[in-house]
């Protein structure tokens with residue numbers, strides 16, 4: 540299915556989906572702008588838990604780009620899409636057990652019908668996809684999203700657009716003229732990948748990014764200057780090309796992913812015997828057998844002072860044109876690497892850049908009384924999250940009354 544889903548992430552598809560992301564980002568910013576006016580808090584910061592707030596944005600983006608439906612999770616906080624999304628991605632002990640069992644013992648899970656998701660959740664998302672497909676087919680609606688691409692794939696229509704396919708997400712090896720046998724269930728399963736792969740990860744990235752910006756007002760104002768310059772160059776209408784040209788924005792996000800890699804480790808299964816030779820005189824060779832499970836500790840590698848001096852310092856300059864080439868290959872792995880690199884990396888970066896462009900244009904992100912300073916990582920959670928939540932404030936840049 541990687542080859543079926545890959546065409547969703549080519550440049551041209553990203554550009555089309557950017558319009559949907561832009562709507563979500565504008566709506567997000569508008570919501571908080573009107574809130575600060577309504578509550579006459581223009582001069583004060585709106586206190587918010589960032590993970591929760593960005594999860595709402597990530598929900599709207601996944602709903603729009605993957606499931607083809609419009610959801611407004613800030614104005615309608617208890618919409619079923621948001622609640623079901625939380626259900627899918629929240630990990631209690633038993634759910635974590637089911638998750639690992641499905642990875643480590645898939646055959647046993649199939650025999651005993653141990654599923655990661657319950658029937659109600661699956662039926663909800665399959666229902667959304669089926670209804671969307673039905674309405675699209677009846678009314679001939681075309682929307683630049685994943686559902687449309689999959690519908691075209693099953694008719695055998697998707698084409699490799701010239702210059703659009705990229706190295707690792709290329710579909711050039713797929714016989715695209717042949718209709719692909721894709722059921723509605725398959726389409727729903729692909730849309731679910733956006734939830735599993737992209738929902739927690741993207742909102743976590745945004746949460747840590749907001750924290751680092753609050754912690755370093757110089758970085759935040761330098762970034763705002765780049766945003767204002769870009770906004771002026773675009774004559775007040777942000778374009779996909781202009782956003783991707785923003786060098787400093789890219790550096791700040793890259794450094795956030797270096798310091799806070801959402802996936803703490805990446806794993807591989809050994810396909811043939813291999814020996815890791817000792818690096819130091821007191822070590823022995825490590826013999827890996829076929830089938831050995833190997834885990835690469837991304838967090839530790841990205842915090843190794845040998846590769847990233849002063850690793851706890853948030854320093855976007857590591858990724859400047861002058862410095863980026865000094866990064867040793869395979870020591871920066873927030874999206875993994877090689878043929879199984881994260882399929883949605885450009886998607887995640889694009890939705891994050893779009894949101895922070897709009898957010899920082901209207902708001903300053905600041906520490907508030909409840910903020911977790913210094914930052915402490917929770918030991919209780921499955922994911923990389925801050926102890927007590929990531930509480931920060933959005934302070935409107937509009938000079939209020």
Ligand code: HEM
Pocket residue numbers: 541732733736737738740741744800801802805806872873874875876877878879880881882883884886887
């Ligand atoms: C900041 C956001 C994200 C981070 C940090 C992230 C990170 C990762 C990492 C580390 C891997 C493992 C790669 C490897 O083993 O080499 C991965 C795989 C994957 N990611 Fe992401 N991801 C993000 C967003 C997304 C999004 C938005 C999607 C949407 C579809 C997605 C879909 C996937 C899929 C399908 C895989 C498995 C690829 C394969 O095995 O062929 N990810 N991701």
